[in-house]
Structure formats: C-alpha cells, structure tokens
Amino acid sequence: MGKLLIVGSMAFDAIETPFGKTGKILGGAATFIGLAADQFNVESAIVSVVGDDFPQTYLDIFTDRNIDISGVEIVKGGKTFYWKGKYHNDLNSRDTLVTELNTLGDFNPIVPESFKDADVVMLGNLHPNIQMGVINQMEERPKLIILDTMNFWMDNTWTELINVINHIDVITINDEEARQLTNEYSLVKAAAKIQKMGPKYVVIKKGEHGALLFHDEHIFFAPALPLEEVFDPTGAGDTFAGGFAGYLAQTKNISFESIKNAIIQGSNLASFCVEKFGTERMVALQKHEIDKRLLQFKELTQFNIELT
C-alpha cells in the first residue's frame, strides 16, 4: 500500500445540464480525485482549503473513508470556492456562469508531515506556483508526480506553468490544451514536444473520445466506454486522474505496462462519475461494479490480430 498526496480544490458546484439542475453541491478537483483514488488500496491525504461554510457532512465523506484531511485548511469566516456552470445540449461544452475563488484565492498549501514521503503526488488543477510549492515541501522526490492543468494557466501564468511542468513525471491535459501548449495540431507532435519540457509521460484526454498515453515512441489508447446517457460530465477528468493516481500508488509500479493499466482504471471510474450529478455516483460506487465494467473495457478493445 502506497501513500498518495492529493492537492486541489474543494468546492461548491451548481450544475445545470439538459437533464436537470442542482443547488450548491459538493465538488472540486481534490474531492473527485480523492473519491476515485479511494477505490484502491492506498493511504491518501488531501491538501486543500475551504471556508467555514463547508458542511461537516462533506468533510465526513472523506474521514469515513480514512482519507487524511488534516491538510484541509478551514478558514474562519471564509467562504468556499464556488463554481456554477451550464452544459450545452451535447454535454461536450459548457458555459461558466459563476466563479467565486473565495478562500482558494489565498490558498497556501501545507503538506502534512506524515505525507512528505508520499509515493505519488497528484497535483490537481491549480495555480502552477501552488503546485510547485507542494513539490518543494516534499522531503524526498516522490516516485511519481502527476500534474493536471488547463488553458487558463497557459493564458495567464505561462512561465510559472512551464517551470512546474519541468518538475513532474506525468501531465494530464485535454487535446486543445496540448495544442495550445505546443502550437502543434498533431497530437503525436504535441506529445513529443511536451515530453521535451520534462514529463516522461503525456496523457491527452479527449473526453468522450478517450485518452492517449505517450511515452518515448510508445502510444497507448484507452477509449471512453460508450454510454447510453451521460448525465453530468462534471468531475470526469478529475475522477480519471484520481483513478490513475490511485492505481499507481497502490501498485507502486511505474512501468509503461502499469501506467497503461492506470489509464484504463481511470477511464473506467470516469465512466461512472458522469452517470449522476456531482459526486453522487462515486460516493455510492461498489467494488463489484468497478470490476464488472473493467471486463466491459476489455471486451470493448481486445482482439486477436491475424497477420494476413
């Protein structure tokens, strides 16, 4: 059993999809990452910040799962990060209606002493200086540092982002972000350029079209499971990252073969996340459901090639 350190937002999300809308519900990158990683045999901790408007029942979700939240700062009189968004009919794009950074705007992450030797560090989407600040607090170089980011940081904190990218092992970004980061349309060329920036592994997320893993000359592809209905895509990317990180923290094996399996595990968990609003499906998820769907992934992709 490995140690996994998770850094990211905890949030209130208000979501509108073609199928319905919610009030303020539990959200945030660290939330989805933590719940996904908890499906593996890992010791994990979350470093985040919330206001004192964040309900105890939400915090209990993590402590009930033995996820260490001693690194979640609760700012007295502060308000929790709030995001409100509305998805378009195809669920592939969305408009952000409200972003209130609140306490997240002054987030100064403190890594708990007992996790300064974590095997795997999962840096959720945050200001690259905050991500770098976490790396600097580690006592020894973790086996694996995974970073998620987005176009906002490319637009606004380019230098800081390039710096932290140079210190990590795996980057997870979507296809458009990979193109923006490299000015290359071809994802093969983009991934090659990103590898030269530091990360040995580049994971390019294509939403409903799956995810690509690039490492040296190797490419691996994991499809998204075709679903009858996608109900709410919120958190799918973080759930993917959490499954990926959780699996690798459990196995402590960072070979290419193992990382391929991690991509499948992440894709598998993400396929559940989108079935209900927010964290609802992930909180209720059972091991036997996960195993059953892993077999579907196998059926979806495996074939016996015959050379003609």
Place this chain on the structure above:
Amino acid sequence: MGKLLIVGSMAFDAIETPFGKTGKILGGAATFIGLAADQFNVESAIVSVVGDDFPQTYLDIFTDRNIDISGVEIVKGGKTFYWKGKYHNDLNSRDTLVTELNTLGDFNPIVPESFKDADVVMLGNLHPNIQMGVINQMEERPKLIILDTMNFWMDNTWTELINVINHIDVITINDEEARQLTNEYSLVKAAAKIQKMGPKYVVIKKGEHGALLFHDEHIFFAPALPLEEVFDPTGAGDTFAGGFAGYLAQTKNISFESIKNAIIQGSNLASFCVEKFGTERMVALQKHEIDKRLLQFKELTQFNIELT
C-alpha cells in the same frame, strides 16, 4: 478465397489541402474500396460507370491486380464523375467546390454473371435505389451485404434508403449520420435503433477518433492510429470499408470476433490512405508495411487488466 462484389463510383478528384493541391486524379468509392480489398486473398469485381475520358492507365491499375472490371461501363462520349474539394486547416472538414455527376447520374449497374454468387457485397455510397438494384441482381443471398451511405441520401431519398437498409447486414456511417438517421444523440441508442431497421452490425466511423462496432449488446472500439501528419483524408472511409469487406471475403467467417478483426484491418489500411494524395499510398502499399502497422495497432490498444 471468397468472392467480393464492389459497387460504387469511379471518379476524378481534385483535392486541395493545407499541404498542396492536385489536378484531376483517380478517385471514387469503388476505387478506394477495390484497392484496399486487394490486400486480401479475394477474387473481386467492381461494378461502376465512367466516361470515355477515363484513362486506360487508371483501368490498368485494376486489371493489373486481377480485379474484374467487366462490370465497369464505359459510356462513349460521356464524362466521368468529377469532385473537387478543399479541406480546412484541421483536415476534419471540407468544402465541396465542384460536383459533376456526369455518367454517374444515369448509372444502371449490371452485375457480371460470374459475381452473382459473390460471398460478400460491398455497396459503396450511391443512390439507395442503385444499391437495391444490385442486391436484386444477386442469384442467391450473399453471406454478407455491407452498405455505406451518407447524409445526402437521408435528406433526399429517405424512403428508398430505409428500404435498402432493411436488406443489408452491416451499415457503415459516421457519427453525425447515425444521429441524423435515428434522432438520437447517444451513439449507443442510435446503434440500437439502427439494428432494429435491419442491419445486425452497425459500424460508426468517427474519423480521427476511430470506429465503433455495435452488435446486439456487444460494443467493440477500434482507434484510428495517431499519426504525425494526415496529408489527405480523401478515401479514408472507403479504404476502411474496403479493408473491412476484403478481410471478411477472405475469411468467409462472419462471427463477431471476425468482424472485430475486420474493423482493425480496415482502420489499419485507412491509416495508410491518408498519408499521400488520393490513391498514391494505396497503390504502392506493401504487405510487410501492413503487417508492421497491425502490430502497432495491437500495442496501441492491448492491456492486461488486473481486477483490484
């Protein structure tokens, strides 16, 4: 060795991409299907129509490969179907600049006697009444009838299209066409509806995002091989169909497992087609190149799942 009957256009294409432009070169659905299917151990024939402006050197490409073109009508004084198109920068969309149906407008396909017992019939994208006319000429029900079509026929010949779809085994269409045909956004739901219209197998082509195969409750996914450069997408869909049909005509095995392999073979051949203008790459393609890339497909998708 099975018999494959191919019906579709033979054409002059003029193509403009961000990388260059061509004059009138060899194109057409039957052309690409025939060249792809020729990579397999099959006896194949093309039924098509051209004008007497169609060069003998183009016809020789088929006869050199022992592809029967006795069913290609050469209309005296007629002109060959001509298409001119320009691809946008991302190569995912294109504008049609010129469409001159010419002799294709009066195409009355005649199936050669020796192919009225073909094992597999591949109906390239054409007016559904022409496709149906070919089915009606077969002496006995072929083992497998594959149909390609497009949105144009949904817009203009709905009833005729629904009729021919009810007589075939496999339909290949792209994602947007599957949605248009069924009024369902979810491809899982769309494929289920299409199966109720007749075809036991539904192949949904997603271009650079691969292809999905649906059959009863089973889903199989074949990615497109990530390429450094896509040079010219013209003919990729027909090459996919030709590889699919050619493989199945060779094996004469139409089990789900075999059809999965056919999808991979089609995807593999399509990955070559896009590397050069028109048919250039397919005409030069060698067996050892095909085999090598099949192994890349295997590396791209195969993993050893471990249940946690």
